[in-house]
Amino acid sequence: MASVQILDGGLGTSLQDKYGVNFSSTDTPLWASHLLVSNPETLKACQSDFGEAGVDILLTATYQIYTGGFQNTKTAEFPQGIPASEVGRFLRTAVEVAEISKVRDSAKIALSLGPYGACMIPGQEYGGLYDAEHDDEENLYRWHLERLQLFQNVEGEDLTSRIQYVAFETLPRLDEDECLPDGSNVEQVVEASIGPMEGALVPLGIGMNCTKVHKLSGLVDRFGACVKDAIATGLTSAVPSLILYPDGTNGEVYNTMTQTWERPEGQGSNQDVRPWEVQLAQVVSDANAKGPFQHFIVGGCCKASHKDITKLREQFTAA
Template sequence: MNFPAETLHAVNERNERNEPPLAGANCCNSASTTFGSSTPLWSSDLLVSDPETLLHCQSDFGRVPVDLLLTATYQVSIKGFNDSKSDAFPAGIITSEIPRFLEKAIAIAESATRQHHGSVALSLGPYGACMIPSQEYSGIYDGEHGSQSALYQWHRERLALFAQVPSISSRVAYMAMETIPRVDEIVAMRRALDSVSELSGLPFWMSCLYPGDDEALPTGETIEEALRAMLDSSLARSVPWGVGINCTKVWKLPSTLKRYETTMRDMVRQGLVKEWPALVLYPDGTNGQVYNTTTQKWEGPGDTKDVKRVPWEEQLAGAVRGTESRGQWKQIVVGGCCMASSEDISRLRKVLL
């Protein structure tokens, strides 16, 4: 879930009438807004450099309208702020100043969705999303962050900064722990949330990515391992309200969702969980392009398996209807990730209504 399109989250929540009131977006609706090694905060750089553009971008999704809008905090990190130098911050942004920018991210999302009475979800990416080059598509981290204990500490320190935002628990409806490429990081994020009381009571979802042609995490770990790491209450007190899939090609959803469903049935049968969680589904909006972390560009694959004759929103709607008919998800939240625009989400809304 990388720049610039990593900022294009939108999700829809199906209501009691089986209609999907749309939920929302994170940042920029334009591929011309680019970020890279010169912007250590990646897409979150707009919080510092151009909050007006950020508001404009998020408002594009707010006008769809959407019910849930993600904050532009996916790639926020302490180091990213510390390394962000400008005329206003020639030595970078010191850690004690970071919470005011996090508050700004929430305020911008609130403003963008206020007219249509939407809610805000706090976007939290993995450690790999904050590396240069980013590594959430590989899960290959540096030695200092290669263990569960190190990842726990990193996420705990970041969550503690969010906890300093005034009234955050009443301003944020959900937390989105997304694009997680490693099983040990899933557990680390849950444990970190346990340690931050200001946030631990908020409902949250955890979503993984499946970027290859198989149905595995970037590390090769399985869907079964990922879901157990998310939902096993013996690993951490904080258990997600929802589990999901993002940063994954839309054509992979039907088979990947069947694996999710099979795993959930097994976990219920084994007594590891009592009921199914919500499902959060926001695949890439690409036509088969793959993000190259070296060139930092979206590139066309040698052969594309996307069904180009079928519009993206129709493929996604078909996957949603399929899993809805087979599964027992408490709720289904659906939208788009990389390369999805507000126009895509608007079309998705029309298909699902």
């Protein structure tokens, strides 16, 4: 049987749907990370929901963290925006909230870092249409490096020592080391992710998030074939974990212009009437049977609640 770890679900949408938190690019440019500043207690309650669901990995509320987002965040304490010198305390809060929220002693913390496009207005985390200043590999590398460095010197503490994984999420461009709207294909993604690169670490896992669950099967087959080829040709000798956390929607699509979830006109519900967690568990079972993946990290993205994650864990507990 496959080795499976359970990841959490959609933090931002859970904050909206259960806790009534509203986000906008104007008032809350940090999105879910805004609660590190405005309401850590509500953030802790929401992340604790996922902890109570029994997750093995809990993502920090840092997906859209970057200095510009803090600079554009106006509060009573910082009416002109939060200066770089004050950012550290909120990063510490992100790690502390995640640590407090995990219930399983063995659970790990993953530092969540989204793509540059998630910080644009309107967002481009799916389209990958970046501005000229961030339209090449070198500048994207520097942008992500700066974010990582924010966590390495917080009042004399290296917060990364309290984090077990770093999760680069929803990266829409190959030069950000993922796919696919920029025209690259699965084969290029796998090669870029696990191929040899001087001085680079081999990732624990590769995969996909925030896609529809019914699209996973075909994509997983292609990922598996690519990894098999990479091993056969000597590109890599290690099989990465397969990471899958599709969104928990039922046909809704996020409109980056209106910043709302909408169901496209004429579109019905997903034709597969099986519950979301059943579909996802079946994808994992099929992938395990076909190979080469031996370890899976599965959870949910947008609209996947803690209840969905509880049901997902039950799928594998029952197996």
